[in-house]
Amino acid sequence: MACSDKLRLGVVFAAMVGVGCALPWPDAASPTAADAGDAGRVIPLTDSGPDVPTPRSDVPVDSADVPAPPVDVVLDVPVIPFDVPLDVVLDVPVIPFDVPVDVVLDVPATPRDASTLDISVVIDVPPLDTGAADIGVDVQCGSGLRACGGVCIDISNRPDHCGACGNTCTSTQRCESGMCQPCTAGRSACDNLCVDLLTTDAQCGACNRQCPAASHCVAGGCVQQCPTGQRLCGSTCRSVNSDAANCGGCGVACVTGQVCSAGSCVAACPASLTACDGGCYDLQTSRNHCGACGNPCANTEACETGLCTPVACSAPAVVCLGNCTTTASSATHCGACSNDCAERPNAASSCMSGVCRSTCQSDYGDCDRQFANGCETSLGSDQENCGVCGRACTVDQTCCSGSCLSNSCGGGLLRCSCRCVDPSSDMSNCGACGVRCTGGNRCRSGVCMP
Numbered sequence: 001m002a003c004s005d006k007l008r009l010g011v012v013f014a015a016m017v018g019v020g021c022a023l024p025w026p027d028a029a030s031p032t033a034a035d036a037g038d039a040g041r042v043i044p045l046t047d048s049g050p051d052v053p054t055p056r057s058d059v060p061v062d063s064a065d066v067p068a069p070p071v072d073v074v075l076d077v078p079v080i081p082f083d084v085p086l087d088v089v090l091d092v093p094v095i096p097f098d099v100p101v102d103v104v105l106d107v108p109a110t111p112r113d114a115s116t117l118d119i120s121v122v123i124d125v126p127p128l129d130t131g132a133a134d135i136g137v138d139v140q141c142g143s144g145l146r147a148c149g150g151v152c153i154d155i156s157n158r159p160d161h162c163g164a165c166g167n168t169c170t171s172t173q174r175c176e177s178g179m180c181q182p183c184t185a186g187r188s189a190c191d192n193l194c195v196d197l198l199t200t201d202a203q204c205g206a207c208n209r210q211c212p213a214a215s216h217c218v219a220g221g222c223v224q225q226c227p228t229g230q231r232l233c234g235s236t237c238r239s240v241n242s243d244a245a246n247c248g249g250c251g252v253a254c255v256t257g258q259v260c261s262a263g264s265c266v267a268a269c270p271a272s273l274t275a276c277d278g279g280c281y282d283l284q285t286s287r288n289h290c291g292a293c294g295n296p297c298a299n300t301e302a303c304e305t306g307l308c309t310p311v312a313c314s315a316p317a318v319v320c321l322g323n324c325t326t327t328a329s330s331a332t333h334c335g336a337c338s339n340d341c342a343e344r345p346n347a348a349s350s351c352m353s354g355v356c357r358s359t360c361q362s363d364y365g366d367c368d369r370q371f372a373n374g375c376e377t378s379l380g381s382d383q384e385n386c387g388v389c390g391r392a393c394t395v396d397q398t399c400c401s402g403s404c405l406s407n408s409c410g411g412g413l414l415r416c417s418c419r420c421v422d423p424s425s426d427m428s429n430c431g432a433c434g435v436r437c438t439g440g441n442r443c444r445s446g447v448c449m450p
Contacts, residue, residue: 159192174384176392184383193368194384194392201370216373227332227340244278254278287322297322299337328354344374363402365389381418 141152148155148165155161156178159169163178173180174189183194190197190207197203197220202210204217211222218232226237233240233250240246240263245253247260254265261269261280269280276286276293283289284306287297291306301308302322313324320327320337327333328351331341335354343349347358347366358366360375367377367389377385380402384392387402397404400418409420416426416433423429423446428436430443437448 157192159189174392176394181392181395187384195368196376199370199373199376200368201373202368217370225340227338239279242279242281247278331356346375349374 139147139150139152141147144154144156145152146155146161146165147153148161153161153165155163155165155167157175159173159175159180161167162169162175162180167180169175169180169189171188172183174183174192174194175181183189186196186198187194188197188203188207189195190203195203197205197207199217201217201222202208204211204222205220209222211217215222215225217223223232223235226232229239229241230237231240231246231250232238233246238246238250240248240250240252242260244258244260244265245251247254247265248263252265254260258265258267259269259275259278259280260266261273266280269275272282273280274283274289274293276283276289281289281293283291283293285303287301287303287308289295290297290303290308295308297303297308299321300311300319302311303309311319311322311324313319316328317324317326318337319325320330320333325333325337327335327337327339331349331351333339334341334351334356339356341349341351341356344358346361346364348361350357350359358374360366363378363380364375365377365379365385365388366375367382367385370376377389379385379387379389381399383399384390386393386399386404391404393399393404396407398407398415398418399405400415405415405418407415409415412422412424413420414423414429414433415421416429421429421433423431423433425443427443428434430437430448431446435448437443441448441450
């Protein structure tokens with residue numbers, strides 16, 4: 001058996017050991033590859049001869065070819081705390097048996113002392129696959145804020161993170177003090193405000209659906225805003241004072257042979273007026289029928305003595321429908337011609353600096369900030385706007401005369417419609433608010449019975 005076939009691997013790696021012969025380790029006295037005559041020559045293992053180096057004294061030579069005990073080589077290799085396959089290549093003569101772990105070793109071809117081998121182990125560790133795991137981000141938030149998704153959020157008033165990250169209020173709830181509070185019946189939550197989607201210009205029919213200029217929200221749809229004296233009938237502004245098809249109101253049509261005069265259907269126009277398109281007009285002053293039926297004047301013209309006459313105004317006044325108008329204060333041409341600040345519900349309207357304003361009546365508020373629907377909120381009883389806009393009562397409170405009062409009056413009494421009642425005997429609030437006893441029944445111990 002050749003000497004190079006006598007290699008064995010120890011606990012980590014085995015040292016090369018000569019069995020029955022001495023390995024020809026090169027040194028200063030041994031032949032080198034420079035001796036061209038020795039190339040490819042097999043050196044016999046004998047006890048004499050000029051080309052045979054002296055065997056090492058620390059390796060016993062036995063002609064019986066008995067293998068020597070294996071020499072363990074201790075390598076200073078870091079402990080690998082996880083299971084990673086290692087490809088380690090040993091740059092030594094051919095190993096004739098399987099090696100459980102492949103290790104790449106950069107080993108000199110002929111080391112004298114295996115215990116001093118300088119071994120470099122390179123471990124190719126694949127990147128750790130974190131999958132879809134959400135790696136937390138250390139975010140430092142100020143007082144009253146909570147880190148949600150790496151962003152500092154006030155969870156006391158965020159409907160998408162109400163009281164806790166990811167806790168979302170419904171479309172009919174708003175977030176108040178970290179709790180989802182229900183809106184009153186008929187209202188929806190938009191931008192954490194409870195609004196009426198049927199009348200709110202900025203939330204018309206749906207949240208954040210803004211009606212364009214010169215229109216307002218009616219029954220959840222944006223409709224055109226008509227000038228004073230006209231009314232929106234369908235999708236068109238009509239003069240209900242003179243329109244025979246909408247005389248006095250939308251859809252009120254005069255019969256054949258009648259005309260509409262001052263909002264009423266009459267058989268004939270007064271002597272000073274002329275019937276045009278079913279209405280009665282003064283052809284001397286009517287801008288739509290100036291001098292004759294169907295002869296309108298331009299916006300910068302006025303109808304004078306039956307003639308369309310240009311109008312010149314001094315600044316800052318401008319011509320609106322044939323009249324000099326100051327749009328900064330005109331209620332019928334506020335900010336622009338025909339922008340009418342008509343009267344609104346529960347409010348007195350005016351034009352200030354070219355903007356229509358509403359002055360609310362007592363106990364009413366313009367809480368949705370929409371001019372078109374006036375002062376729509378009753379501050380005396382509105383749960384979301386109790387006393388002032390934006391002050392909401394909690395679920396265990398009732399808004400009474402602009403104040404949030406506890407639903408419990410004490411002593412077993414309940415607050416129903418802002419009255420303290422005894423639910424054990426109250427016929428209109430038997431056992432709970434709003435439970436009315438009928439059909440001859442009476443309220444006994446909070447239950448309606450005969």
